[in-house]
Amino acid sequence: xxxxxxxxxxxxxxxxxxxxxxxxxxxxxxxxxxxxxxxxxxxxxxxxxxxxxxxxxxxxxxxxxxxxxxxxxxxxxxxxxxxxxxxxxxxxxxxxxxxxxxxxxxxxxxxxxxxxxxxxxxxxxxxxxxxxxxxxxxxxxxxxxxxxxxxxxxxxxxxxxxxxxxxxxxxxxxxxxxxxxxxxxxxxxxxxxxxxxxxxxxxxxxxxxxxxxxxxxxxxxxxxxxxxxxxxxxxxxxxxxxxxxxxxxxxxxxxxxxxxxxxxxxxxxxxxxxxxxxxxxxxxxxxxxxxxxxxxxxxxxxxxxxxxxxxxxxxxxxxxxxxxxxxxxxxxxxxxxxxxxxxxxxxxxxxxxxxxxxxxxxxxxxxxxxxxxxxxxxxxxxxxxxxxxxxxxxxxxxxxxxxxxxxxxxxxxxxxxxxxxxxxxxxxxxxxxxxxxxxxxxxxxxxxxxxxxxxxxxxxxxxxxxxxxxxxxxxxxxxxxxxxxxxxxxxxxxxxxxxxxxxxxxxxxxxxxxxxxxxxxxxxxxxxxxxxxxxxxxxxxxxxxxxxxxxxxxxxxxxxxxxxxxxxxxxxxxxxxxxxxxxxxxxxxxxxxxxxxxxxxxxxxxxxxxxxxxxxxxxxxxxxxxxxxxxxxxxxxxxxxxxxxxxxxxxxxxxxxxxxxxxxxxxxxxxxxxxxxxxxxxxxxxxxxxxxxxxxxxxxxxxxxxxxxxxxxxxxxxxxxxxxxxxxxxxxxxxxxxxxxxxxxxxxxxxxxxxxxxxxxxxxxxxxxxxxxxxxxxxxxxxxxxxxxxxxxxxxxxxxxxxxxxxxxxxxxxxxxxxxxxxxxxxxxxxxxxxxxxxxxxxxxxxxxxxxxxxxxxxxxxxxxxxxxxxxxxxxxxxxxxxxxxxxxxxxxxxxxxxxxxxxxxxxxxxxxxxxxxxxxxxxxxxxxxx
Numbered sequence: 059x060x061x062x063x064x065x066x067x068x069x070x071x072x073x074x075x076x077x078x079x080x081x082x083x084x085x086x087x088x089x090x091x092x093x094x095x096x097x098x099x100x101x102x103x104x105x106x107x108x109x110x111x112x113x114x115x116x117x118x119x120x121x122x123x124x125x126x127x128x129x130x131x132x133x134x135x136x137x138x139x140x141x142x143x144x145x146x147x148x149x150x151x152x153x154x155x156x157x158x159x160x161x162x163x164x165x166x167x168x169x170x171x172x173x174x175x176x177x178x179x180x181x182x183x184x185x186x187x188x189x190x191x192x193x194x195x196x197x198x199x200x201x202x203x204x205x206x207x208x209x210x211x212x213x214x215x216x217x218x219x220x221x222x223x224x225x226x227x228x229x230x231x232x233x234x235x236x237x238x239x240x241x242x243x244x245x246x247x248x249x250x251x252x253x254x255x256x257x258x259x260x261x262x263x264x265x266x267x268x269x270x271x272x273x274x275x276x277x278x279x280x281x282x283x284x285x286x287x288x289x290x291x292x293x294x295x296x297x298x299x300x301x302x303x304x305x306x307x308x309x310x311x312x313x314x315x316x317x318x319x320x321x322x323x324x325x326x327x328x329x330x331x332x333x334x335x336x337x338x339x340x341x342x343x344x345x346x347x348x349x350x351x352x353x354x355x356x357x358x359x360x361x362x363x364x365x366x367x368x369x370x371x372x373x374x375x376x377x378x379x380x381x382x383x384x385x386x387x388x389x390x391x392x393x394x395x396x397x398x399x400x401x402x403x404x405x406x407x408x409x410x411x412x413x414x415x416x417x418x419x420x421x422x423x424x425x426x427x428x429x430x431x432x433x434x435x436x437x438x439x440x441x442x443x444x445x446x447x448x449x450x451x452x453x454x455x456x457x458x459x460x461x462x463x464x465x466x467x468x469x470x471x472x473x474x475x476x477x478x479x480x481x482x483x484x485x486x487x488x489x490x491x492x493x494x495x496x497x498x499x500x501x502x503x504x505x506x507x508x509x510x511x512x513x514x515x516x517x518x519x520x521x522x523x524x525x526x527x528x529x530x531x532x533x534x535x536x537x538x539x540x541x542x543x544x545x546x547x548x549x550x551x552x553x554x555x556x557x558x559x560x561x562x563x564x565x566x567x568x569x570x571x572x573x574x575x576x577x578x579x580x581x582x583x584x585x586x587x588x589x590x591x592x593x594x595x596x597x598x599x600x601x602x603x604x605x606x607x608x609x610x611x612x613x614x615x616x617x618x619x620x621x622x623x624x625x626x627x628x629x630x631x632x633x634x635x636x637x638x639x640x641x642x643x644x645x646x647x648x649x650x651x652x653x654x655x656x657x658x659x660x661x662x663x664x665x666x667x668x669x670x671x672x673x674x675x676x677x678x679x680x681x682x683x684x685x686x687x688x689x690x691x692x693x694x695x696x697x698x699x700x701x702x703x704x705x706x707x708x709x710x711x712x713x714x715x716x717x718x719x720x721x722x723x724x725x726x727x728x729x730x731x732x733x734x735x736x737x738x739x740x741x742x743x744x745x746x747x748x749x750x751x752x753x754x755x756x757x758x759x760x761x762x763x764x765x766x767x768x769x770x771x772x773x774x775x776x777x778x779x780x781x782x783x784x785x786x787x788x789x790x791x792x793x794x795x796x797x798x799x800x801x802x803x804x805x806x807x808x809x810x811x812x813x814x815x816x817x818x819x820x821x822x823x824x825x826x827x828x829x830x831x832x833x834x835x836x837x838x839x840x841x842x843x844x845x846x847x848x849x850x851x852x853x854x855x856x857x858x859x860x861x862x863x864x865x866x867x868x869x870x871x872x873x874x875x876x877x878x879x880x881x882x883x884x885x886x887x888x889x890x891x892x893x894x895x896x897x898x899x900x901x902x903x904x905x906x907x908x909x910x911x912x913x914x915x916x917x918x919x920x921x922x923x924x925x926x927x928x929x930x931x932x933x934x935x936x937x938x939x940x941x942x943x944x945x946x947x948x949x950x951x952x953x954x955x956x957x958x959x960x961x962x963x964x965x966x967x968x969x970x971x972x973x974x975x976x977x978x979x980x981x982x983x984x985x986x987x988x989x
Contacts, residue, residue, distance in 0.1 A: 083677075083686055083688060083703075084369075084688065084691050084700040084701065084702050085368050085369065085422075085700075085702035085703075086423050087367070087368050087391075102161070103161045103162075106158065106160075106161055110158070110159075110162060112149040112150055112151050113151060113157050113159075113162070113175065114162065115149045116144075116146055116176070116179075117162065117163055117175070118192070119144055119148075119149075120144060120179040120182070120184075121183065121189075121191070121192055121200075121204055121207075122143070123141050123143045123144060124141075124144065124179065124180075124182070124183025124184045125183065125184075125188030125189055126139040126141045126188075127139065127144065127184040127188075128183065128185060128186070128187065128188030129184070129185060129468060130186060130187070130188050130466045130467060130468045130496075130498045131437070131498055132468050132469055132470035132499060132500060132525075133437070133525075134521075135437075135518060135521065144176075144184075146172050146173075146176060151172045152172060153172045153173040153176070154171055154172070155171060155172050156170065156171050157171070157172065157175065163175065163178065163179075163208060164208030164209050165208065166212065178208075182207055182208050182210065182211060183207070185211075185474075186471040186474045187210065187465065187466065187467050187468075187474050187477070187478060188465070188466040188467075189203070189207050189463070189465050189466070190452075190454075190458075190463060190464040190465075191203040191204070191463040191464075193461050194461055194463060195461050199489060202488070203463060206481050206485075207481070210474075210477050213477055215473050215476060217541045219476070220473070220536055221536070221541060221542055221546075223257045223472055223473075223532070224533050224542070224547075226256045226257060226289055226290070227256055227257055227472070227528065227529035227532060227533075228529045228533060228547070228551060228554070229256075229288075229289045229554045230249050230285040230289050230529065231250070231253060232554045233249075233284065233285050233288050233289065233295075233558070234246070234250050236558045236559075237298075237302075238507065240562065241299075241302045243508065244302045244319065244507075245320070245507060246284060246319065246506075246507060247281050247282070247283065247284070247320050247506055248281075248282070248284075248285070248502070248507060249281065249282030249286075250502035250503065251469075251499050251500040251501050251502040251522065252282055252434050252436070252469060252497065252499040252500070252501075253285075253527070253529050254469045254470075254475045254497065254499065255286070255400075255432070255469075255497060255499070256285060256286065256289055256290065257472050257475055258432060258475050258476070258478075258479050258495070259286060259398075259400075260290055261476050261479040261480065262274075262398065262430070262479055262483060263290070263328060263330050263335055263337065264330045264331060265479065265480060265483040265484075266335060266396055266483065267330035267331040267333045268331045269483065269487050270393065270394075271335070271393075271395065272333075272334070272335065272364075272394045272395070273335075273336045273338070273360050273394060273395040273396070274335060274337045274338070274396050274397075274398055275338050275340065275353050275356050275357045275360065275395065275396070275397050276339045276398045276399075276400065277339075277340045277342060277349040277350060277352065277353035277398075277399050278339065278342065279342060279346050279347075279400065279402045279405065279434075280320035280344075281402060281436070281501075282434060283320055283339075284298060284319065284320070284322070286339070287322060287324060287339065290328075291324050291326050291328070291337060291339060292326050292328070293322070293324050294561060294568075295557075295558055295561040295562070296561040296562070296568045297568075298319060298322070299561065299562055299565050300565060300568070300570070301318075301319045301322070302319060303565070306570070308570060308572060308758065309569070309570045309571060309572050312572050312584065312758065313755070313801065314756065314758055315752075315755045315756060316755075316756060317341065317756040321342055321343065321344075323339050323341035323342075323757060324339050325337070325338045325339075338356065340353055340356060340719075341756065341757040341759065343744075343748035343749070344748075345744045345747075347405045347406065347411050347412050347415075348409075348411055348711070348715060348744045348748060348749075349715075350401075350412065350415045350712075350715075351411060351414070351415045351418070351711070351712040351713070351714075351715030351719065351745075352716070352745075352749060353397055353399055353429075353719060354397050354415065354418065354424070354426050354429060354716060355716035355717060355719020355720045355721075356719035356723060357395050357397040357426045357429075358425075358716070358720060359720040359721075359722070359723025360395045360723055361392075362658065362720075362723070363723060363724055364395065366391075366393060366395065367390065367391035367392060367393065367426075367427060368391060368423070368425070390490075391425065391426070391427035391490055392426060392427025392428060392487070393427075395426070396430065397426050397429040398429065398431075399430070399431045399432070400431075400432045400434060401431060401432065401433045401434065402433070402436070403433055403434070403435040403436060403437065403438075403439075403444065403453035403496075404438070404440075404442065404444075404453070406433055406453050406454070406456070407447060407448035407450065407453045407454075407455070407456060408447065408448060411711050411712055411715070411744075412456060413456060414707075414709040414711055414712030414713075415712045415715075415716075416456070416462070417460075417707050417712070418707060418712055418713070419491075420460070420491075421706070421707055423662070423702060423703075423704035423705075423706075424704065424706070424707075424713075427490040428490045428491040428492045428493070429486075429492050430482055430483065430493060430495075431457070431492060431493065431495065432494075432495045432497060433453055433454055433494065433495070433496045433497060434497055435453055435469075435496055435497055435498045435499060436499060436501045437500060437518075438500075438501060438511075438515065438518070440505045441505070441511070441513070441515070443515070452464070452466065452496060453496065454466075454494045454496045457492065457494050460492060462491070462492045462493060462494055463485065464493075464494045464495075465478050465481065465482060465493070465494070466496040466498060467495065467496070467497055467498065469497050469498055469499035469528070470499075470528060470531070472528065475497065478495055479495070482495050500518075500522055501522075502522055502527075533547055574758035574759065574760065575760075578723075578724050578726070579725055581826070582760070582827055582828065583826055584754075584801065584827060585800035585801040585827040586799055586800045586801060587799035587801050588799045588800065589798070589799055589800060589909065589913070590800055591857055592821050592824050592825045592857060593824075593854065593856070593857055594816075594820035594821050594824050594856070594857050594858065595817075595852055595853045595854040595855050595856040596647070596651045596820075596853070596854065597853070597854060598636065598849040598850065598852075598853055600651065600654070601633075601647050601651065601849055602634075602636075602849070604650035604651055604690075605630075605633040605643060605646065605647055605650070606630060606633060607650065607689060607690065607693045608629070608646040608647075608650055608689050608690050609625065609629050609630065609689060610689050610692070611626075611678055611687055611689060612687060615678070615680045615685070615687060616680055616682050617678055617680075617681065618679075618681055621675060621678065625675050629643050633849075636848055636849040636850070637848040638843065638846050638848075639812055639813075639846055639847050639848065639849070640812055640840065640845075640846050641673065641812045641836060641839060641840045641841075641845065642669070642673045642675070642840065644812035644815055645674065645815060645816070645819070646676070646690065647816055647852065648817075648819035649661075649676075649690060649701060650690050650693060651820065652699070652728055652819070652820065652823055653690060653691075653693060653697065653699045653700065653701060654693055654694075654697075654699075655699075656698055656699050657699050657726050657727060658699045658700055658724075658727045658728070659699075659700075659701045659702070659727070659729075659730070660701070660702040660704060660717075660727065660728070660729050660730065661676065661702070661703060661704065661730040661732065662704040662706050662713060662716075662717050662730070662731050662732075663704075663705075663713065663730075663731050663732035663733060663734065663766075664705070664732075664733075665705060665734060666703065666705060666706075666732050667705050670734050670735070670768065671768070671837060671840055676690065676701065676703045677703050688701055688703055709741075710738055710739060710740075710741035710742040711742040711745055713731065713742075714731050714739070714745045714746070714750075714765075715742070715745045715749065717729050717730075717731040717763060718745060718749050718753075718763055721761040721762055722753075722759050722761050725760065725762060725828050726823065728762070728764070728819065728822055729762070729763050730763075730764040730765075730766060730819075731763065731765055732766035732767075732768075733765070733766065733767050733768065733781070734768075735768055735774075735778045735781075736768045736769040736781025736782070736834065736835070737767075737777060737778070737779070737780055737781055737782050739765065739767055739781070740782065740785075746786075746789070749761075750763060750765075750804070750830045751789045751790070751803055751804055751830070752803065754803065755803060760827070760828040761828060762822045762823075762828035762829065764819070764822060764831045764833065765830070765831070765833065766833050767781035767783075767832065767834055768836065769783065769808070769835065769837070769882075770836060770837045770839075770882050770933070771933040771934065771968055771979070772837060773968075773972055773975040773976070775970045776966040776967055776968050776970055777967075779967050780938060780939070780967035781835075782938070782967065783806065783808065783834050783907070783934075783939060783940060784934075784937075784939055784940065784942060784943065786804065786806050786832045786908075787907060787908060787940060787942075787943040788943075789803075789804070790802055790804050790806060790908040791803045792908045792909060792910050792943075792947075794946045794950055794951075795951070796951075797910075797913060797951065798909030798912070799909065800829070800909065802829070802909045804829060804830045804831070804832055804908060805829050805830070805831045805906070805908060806832045806906075806907045806908040807832070807834070807906050807907065808833075808834040808880040808881035808904070808905065808907060809833065809858075809881075809905050810839070810845060810862065810881060810882065810884050810885070810903055810905065811845050811846075811847050811851070812846055812847040813847035813848075813852050813856070814847075814858055814859065814905055815833070815835075816851075817852070817857055817858035818831065818833065818858050821857075821858055834881055836881075838882055839882050839885075842882075842885065844888075845882075858905070858906075859905060859914075860904070860905055860906035860909075860911035860914050861904060861906070861911050861914040861915050862902070862903040862905055863902055863903075864900040864901050864902060866888075866891075867900050867921075870900075870921040870923075871923065871924055872897055872924070873898055873899065873921075873922040873924060873925050874898040874899070874924065874925055874926055874927060875898060875899045875900070875925065875926075875929065876901075876902060876919065876922055876925045876927070876928050877899060877901045877931050877986060878902050878904060878928065878929065878930050878931070878944070878948070878956070879901065879902075879903060879904070879930070879932065880903060880904045880905070880907065881933075882933075883931065883933045884901060884903050886933075886979075887901050887931060888901060891987075896987070899987070900922055900925075902915070902918055904940075904944070907944070908943075910943075910947050910951070912947065912951040912952065915952065919954075927957070928948075928954050928955065928956045928957065929956065929957045929959050929986055930944060930948070930956050930957070930959065930960075931960060931982065931985075931986040932959075932961075932982075933960065933979075933982065934960060934967070935960065935961040935962060935967070936958060936960055936961065936963045937963045937964070938964075938967060939960065941958060941960065959982060959985035959986040960982055960985070961978055961981075961982065
């Protein structure tokens with residue numbers, strides 16, 4: 059049947075991508091180049107197809123259009139689509155003519171009439187399975203898929219398989235019935251109407267283990283989630299009962315606000331095919347599909363932990379599998395870890411993060427070797443019908459942007475669901491690409507069990523109310539086939555009901571357990587309610603060595619002359635002098651020292667390799683070959699930790715979600731995400747709200763993710779000025795009337811020197827707990843000499859300073875006015891103070907905003923016992939910046955009456971007129987220094 063044979067294992071053109079160089083860069087192993095000479099045309103098949111050209115056209119028509127006729131709607135409410143392309147007369151075919159079909163279509167017949175061929179094709183492509191794959195990029199891939207599809211009708215399930223499927227679906231049904239009877243007012247988002255989901259996932263786990271996979275990362279929305287947890291993931295129902303009864307499920311002494319029943323998660327070792335399979339079901343917020351990016355980030359993180367795929371030390375370039383003989387080696391992507399994304403139909407078709415996450419699928423430094431997607435298609439949103447919930451024919455059509463094949467299957471036909479699962483797993487493992495299974499089913503109840511869907515979908519729900527349950531139908535089918543007996547069926551129901559009842563009885567005696575600090579998180583703890591200080595300094599001689607290595611390039615590499623002079627040579631000179639170390643140098647010293655000490659570092663975002671402001675240059679490009687080198691990955695010969703420089707796609711939400719997923723894998727890795735400009739984070743607000751700021755409190759999932767947000771009112775206009783620091787301060791749980799401890803949910807800082815930045819990055823790894831770090835990072839300060847640092851500022855015994863006093867003050871008793879500020883605004887104020895030669899004014903910098911440094915600030919202010927005026931000065935508008943955050947804390951914690959100096963309220967962060975910007979800037983200075 060195949061037009062093409064393959065003698066080696068080339069990679070499909072869709073993923074045949076180079077990272078501007080054929081050499082491996084840490085975190086990206088180039089795919090093998092496709093060699094056209096390895097393809098040989100099967101001349102016999104070509105001749106046969108030429109002689110049956112019209113029949114081949116009909117076959118191809120079914121492969122392309124057959125899904126339009128398929129019987130995939132279990133409710134039978136979808137109107138059949140006209141498919142004139144499937145009429146043999148369109149291809150001048152006589153329905154009674156006999157054809158030699160061997161090698162043309164996958165069947166046990168060697169000859170058939172046109173009418174018989176049509177019956178074969180109808181059974182394959184227009185029955186309870188429909189497939190879209192004719193847009194796949196290579197002919198070999200298309201022929202492979204067609205061959206697999208055309209062999210499905212002849213496949214049968216063993217009695218053992220059938221019984222296993224029936225048992226799991228009955229258990230799922232029993233879970234829903236038990237919850238409904240015992241907790242009548244709880245919204246449980248049941249799996250009723252989609253019980254074949256459980257059969258699919260069970261088969262998926264079984265096939266994953268059979269293929270040698272060891273880890274499966276799963277993300278799933280609320281529908282059927284509790285069924286999956288209880289039936290397949292060994293999650294104790296007693297914990298759900300405690301949640302349903304309004305009890306805490308976190309143990310005593312563990313801090314957190316917890317989350318609702320439908321967002322529970324787990325990490326568990328299962329056994330399939332006599333092998334251990336570790337499954338991680340990630341927690342999900344109610345913002346549907348936002349967890350997708352987190353899931354692929356977590357998957358990628360696990361690959362890094364296993365040193366597999368892009369992180370393998372194998373000399374082999376990665377490659378896809380060979381059909382029928384999957385290649386499995388350390389260098390191959392996705393050999394040990396699989397990402398499974400379970401979606402809802404309405405959200406999949408409409409949420410923007412779905413598109414963004416698909417855009418990451420084949421991107422260097424983001425690929426996970428293909429995810430397996432399952433759409434649990436209720437054919438309905440909350441109350442919105444499919445025809446109003448999307449513009450496309452299917453919920454899955456968005457995935458065609460990546461030429462992802464889609465298999466639609468009728469959820470009432472469980473054995474077809476199993477066959478489709480096997481095909482999907484086989485495709486993903488063979489080609490290491492995404493694939494979608496669209497499981498058409500229905501919701502037996504409304505969006506939740508307390509909702510009446512007949513208000514808006516009377517016809518649909520009249521049909522549903524008259525349908526028998528899927529598990530009952532399938533169980534009865536097996537009874538009729540004699541596969542099992544009524545007694546065996548009753549025993550399954552009885553045993554599972556007893557299991558649920560026993561768990562309910564355990565309610566009062568069960569003691570919750572926390573397992574959030576196990577495995578690679580062992581030795582870490584939740585943050586204390588007091589402030590701790592960490593020595594983050596490094597020996598200056600080691601820093602000199604690392605700094606020199608950060609700009610060392612191969613002798614045969616031609617570096618851009620500007621970089622050779624202004625970046626490489628200047629850094630070396632300043633390291634020798636030990637002073638004048640700018641922001642990028644101190645960043646390189648922090649990253650390099652962490653690598654030297656064994657922690658991997660990853661920096662991601664748009665243009666991060668060079669840096670938006672052309673300051674960083676973590677990666678250098680050969681001017682003759684476009685070859686890339688990352689000098690910090692060559693610090694010494696026995697280096698075990700490396701820097702991954704991930705220039706990302708032009709996305710915020712998916713990329714930040716991905717990096718959060720990376721950050722929750724291993725606390726010893728430092729993960730940084732940099733916005734191109736600070737305010738661009740707002741494209742990822744959902745990730746910040748639902749994961750970064752609250753993940754530990756809701757789910758006991760820890761993250762040390764660093765967000766770098768370039769900030770500064772430099773006249774760049776409304777969208778390139780402020781990083782909206784006020785929004786992060788609003789999200790933090792700092793207290794206005796109590797002194798903060800380390801246990802605030804996020805650290806929010808606005809450092810003013812390069813050394814402060816150095817200490818912040820190192821502190822993320824050195825301390826024994828993890829917190830997200832939000833840095834209002836600089837633009838102007840990147841090259842400002844006054845913001846540079848010395849090696850002694852980073853020597854052993856030094857640390858991040860949450861408050862920096864005025865070093866120019868000689869006589870503290872002479873100070874009458876104290877100006878409080880944060881960030882780069884300090885240098886503007888300092889310059890004005892020097893210009894006016896003021897001796898009665900001190901400027902104090904708040905480098906840390908959250909936790910609010912009340913005690914450190916008190917100690918600094920105590921020096922100025924004669925001060926009578928206190929001013930908070932900021933660049934931002936009054937309704938923005940830090941004013942609304944610091945004002946009540948200065949008043950309640952320090953007893954200060956503070957005057958405001960800054961821009962007045964505004965609907966935008968900055969003005970778009972240059973002259974007005976200059977007038978505003980001058981007015982702030984006047985306000986600050988005049989009573």
